[in-house]
Amino acid sequence: MSRIVRDPKIMGGKPVVRGTRVTIKAILRRLASGLSVEDLLKEYPQLTEEDVRAALEYAARMLE
Numbered sequence: 001m002s003r004i005v006r007d008p009k010i011m012g013g014k015p016v017v018r019g020t021r022v023t024i025k026a027i028l029r030r031l032a033s034g035l036s037v038e039d040l041l042k043e044y045p046q047l048t049e050e051d052v053r054a055a056l057e058y059a060a061r062m063l064e
Helices: 024-032 037-043 049-062
Strands: none
Touching: 024 037, 024 049, 037 049
């Protein structure tokens, strides 16, 4: 089961981490701004390190 989902009823269909309203875009922007994964997980306690890795993998696949 994928950790990343798209549902038109959740965040307008933007890709999010399953079971949350945290968008992949939000994760990538926080990391790009210099936030560490550890701090990101403090900011979004509903996420796991595996969720962050899945978000990065999703973004990489979208660029292929």
